[in-house]
Amino acid sequence: MFGFSIYLNQPLTNSKQVYIEQMAAQGFQGIFTSLQIPEENSNEYKTYLTSLGSVAQANHLDLMVDISLESLSKAGFSLTNLEQVKAVGVTGLRIDGGIDNQKIAELSQTIRVGLNASTITEEDVRELQNYQADFNKIEAWHNYYPRPETGISAEFFSQKNAWLKQLGLKTVAFVPGDENLRQPLFEGLPTLEDHRRVTPLAGALDLFQMQTDSVYIGDEGLSQRAREQFLMYQEEQKILLFAEEVQSGYEQWVIRSHVNRKDVARDVFRSEQARLWGIKHIKAENCVKRVRGSITMDNQNYGRYLGELQIAKRDLAADKKVNVIGKICHDDLPLLQHLNSAQEIEIRKNKKRIEE
Structure with missing residues (x-):
């Protein structure tokens, strides 16, 4: 209550x-x-x-x-x-x-x-x-x-x-x-x-x-x-998260509902349905350090993982196979620890940024 x-x-x-x-x-x-x-x-x-x-x-x-x-x-x-x-x-x-x-x-x-x-x-x-x-x-x-x-x-x-x-x-x-x-x-x-x-x-x-x-x-x-x-x-x-700095061309995959996989990863939230979207090609770009809250998508260098969308729950190193395509806003980072097995989330654009 x-x-x-x-x-x-x-x-x-x-x-x-x-x-x-x-x-x-x-x-x-x-x-x-x-x-x-x-x-x-x-x-x-x-x-x-x-x-x-x-x-x-x-x-x-x-x-x-x-x-x-x-x-x-x-x-x-x-x-x-x-x-x-x-x-x-x-x-x-x-x-x-x-x-x-x-x-x-x-x-x-x-x-x-x-x-x-x-x-x-x-x-x-x-x-x-x-x-x-x-x-x-x-x-x-x-x-x-x-x-x-x-x-x-x-x-x-x-x-x-x-x-x-x-x-x-x-x-x-x-x-x-x-x-x-x-x-x-x-x-x-x-x-x-x-x-x-x-x-x-x-x-x-x-x-x-x-x-x-x-x-x-x-x-x-x-x-x-x-x-x-x-x-x-x-x-x-559902846990509502607000995102910012979502790169052009990726919003359709980010700004929507996602479900965490039942086998919860230690380091990342893994969108269960992302690899079912049938994405055929994602070039490698912005393969930078994945700070906590980074929203990422696996690029063509990751083979069968192509198109997997993740949210970093901790700081992770840069990976040439992973594009950083946005980030969860700072205020919502404490919610990442509550992304448990099969937890459904919704990502929206950060309201503060929209209002500005």
Whole structure:
């Protein structure tokens, strides 16, 4: 499952509402927001949350709200009146502090509860069990980290998720957006430090490989380009890549769908259907070093491999039998590690280059 974030620092503008509607239409299923961001004005939280909840309900979206006991009270809500909270469209509470396990267990009987994945302990789990918490409504939500160099490591994340999975808990984590990065640092909101500058879909696929059930966009913005990548992956399980510098005469073979061979090569993506195109002649040209992301086609010097189309997953030496005919744009290079057995991809021209 994919979700995204909307914050309560201002009234719900028309542009934000349109963004929410677009994200819902493109397969995103949940919104995350917070009542405890110090640089924002909590005086208007109740009004803003009510507006956000209304739009979430209209678009059939879950709404998870990050709270502490103090921040919830400041916003004019109370844990003793959950019906009031649920009435504005809130479907879950992510508990960050100030609420004991007995109360959390009680909350889980009537609303989805997100616990801090980084701080939950075995003792917490035993207490929740003793208080008869409904573990079907409890999830483990990792933090995001606005400050560079403070995001957690992939090793720690994997270890933590493995333990949470043993407990039967669903896990949720964040990747940064690529537009409208959140103030005041504007450095992205990833769970893993490795993802701070990574294309959002690549970060999300990394998290799924590490036993993450749901991935949310931490920042408020996803570019149209990124949304197209998420939409294609959700609807068709295809990975959308953007290419640039495709040489004239080769576009018909590059800008299209491809399927990776089932026997995955270590060094390259091999288009399964390329040699079925019946290409009769390709002269040797631009036989240069194949840097990571290079799109190549085997020329007439390669005999029966003539016409095979590949994408280099690592830097490779020049080969007089292989023409370099284009390259995957830099932002999409992290997606190459997810080109697994029989993975279908679609290559399009790089949007940024087209717009320029």
